Structures are given as C-alpha cells and as structure tokens.
Amino acid sequence: MTVNRPNTVSVGVIVWLGSEVMFFAGLFAIYFTLRSTSPELWAEQSAKLNVPYAAVITVILVLSSFSCQAGVFAAEKFRPVRTGRLWEFWKWGAVEWFYWTFAMGATFVIGQIYEYANLVSDGVGLSIDSYGSAFYLTTGFHGLHVTGGLIAFLLVIGRMYSVKNFTHREATTSIVVSYYWHFVDVVWLGLFAAIYLVR
C-alpha cells in the first residue's frame, strides 16, 4: 500500500513563507514602536505621503496577483503557451499571464522608486529621522521581495520555454512562485494599511 507523499517543494515553500511572516513581523514592530515614541514626527512626516498615488500602485500590485493566479490555472491545465491568437486572453498559457504579471509587478517597483524620489526631495530620507528609517526599511524590504519575485517569474518563464514535456514539476514551480507572489501582495496590503491609512 502506498499513499501520495505531500509535495516537498510546495510544503517547503509554505514553511519558508511562514518564516517570512516573522521577518515582516520584525519590521512592523520597528515601525509601530518608533511611531509610538515620536507621534509628532509621525504626524509631520506622514503628511508628506501621496496616498492616492500609493493607492494606484497598490491596485496594480493586487491585480498582478489575479493575473498570476490565471497563469497558475493555465499551468495546472498543462498549457505553458497560448493556444489562440495573442488578443484571445482566455486561451493564454502560463507564459503570457506571467509576462503580464511581470509587467504589473515591474510597474509597481518603478512606481515605488518614483515615490521614493519625490519623498526624498520633500525631506523624508533613510537617515534623516526615525520616520524615514522606518518607512524605507519596511517598504524597501517589501520592494526587494517584489524584485525577487520578478526574477523568479523570469526563471519560471524560461523553464516553460526550455522544457520538452510540460509535467507536474513545471506546474509545481509556477504554483510555488504564485504562493510567494500572493504572500508579498498580502504583506503589501498590511504595509499600505499601516503606513498610508493608519499613518
């Protein structure tokens, strides 16, 4: 009698994402502790944030999670590349959806860099005060995670082009990258709520 073993790659990625939860817990703790010790500084500096702008790039990141999931559904049907014309998005394969996800994720990172540039010229800097340190540490580490996810998407897309027989192993790769992407997306929703809405 044999039973299917749990997929070590998926379970391993989930356990690693659990450790990432605690990494961001540390960053959130830094942010809220500094906020409770210098409320006046927080009121002054967080007034410089452009909330509507951040809301737009947040929406782009959330939408990228949906297109990522559409790519996973295609991969689970063992459809790495599209079966129809380019504009027939309902026939897209995982590759097309992941390119689209990559574009939206890259838009988010570029948007964040532009936001940083504006904030620096408004006097919010990494080593100017504790608000700047907390802001750039939390959003910056998140931005690095998004960048890492973008590299992962490139590797997954490359695998789909290079593989001869698309099997469960390639589907698993897409699924675990999507786990990571959804995780990073949810973390951003937490950061957005803490930094831009609660302030």
Next chain:
Amino acid sequence: MRVNVNLFTVLFVFFLVADFAYILWAYIDSGGQRIEWVGAIGIGLSAILAFFLQFYLRLTQRSIGGPLPEDRVDADIDDGDAEQGHFSPWSWWPFLLGISLALIFLGVAVGIWIALIGAPLVLIAVIGWNYEYYRGNFAR
C-alpha cells in the same frame, strides 16, 4: 501529518490568547498609557504563522487522499517508500551559490568591491541551478 496539523492549530489558539493577554497586561502595566507594540505584533503574527501552516498542511492532507503511514500505528517502514521528491545527487550549483553569497556578505562586512564580484556569481549560480535539469544530457 495529522499530528502536525493539530500541533499548529493548538499553537494558533495559544498565540491568539497569549497576544490578547499580553496587550491587555502591558496596557494596564503602563497605567493605561500605551500599547507595547513589539510583543503585540510579534505574538500576533506568530498566531498568523501557526494558522497559515495548519491551514496549508490541512489542505495538503486532504489532497493526498488517506492517512500517511506516519499517522497509522499499524504501518511498516516500507509503506513510506513512495517517491519523496526530486533531489539532485551530484549538483555543484548549491556549492557555487553558497560561495557567491558568502562573497556578498563578506563584501558587506569588509569592503563593498567583494560584493560586486559576488553578485554576478550569484546570478550565474541561480540560473545554473534552475536550468540544471533543462539542458544538456539531463534535459527534460
């Protein structure tokens, strides 16, 4: 796996209760002045960590369709001999990745130029490791 699911469920409930108790206690201890954020967030996200793991393990357990040998008292050793996963028997890429990451961290500690040598090596190692079974003799 059933044991793991139950353990993480218990941990979730424990951390949840502990978090409420911690927040309340620290609040009262400071004379109603402030919330102690480090513990409040640390313990609270520990609860989320435990919930996350029990949730995923529960889904995995459901999808494998039946108890694993380690959950049965009447199982034999060879009941668990199904394929465990794919592990490369001779890959040098993890070694190169380790060395390159060591160069990056060494560079951060003693001089950034060493990290600049390490960074492209990390890129080579990551790509090499990722495509090890997609090219050459072992291409799939």
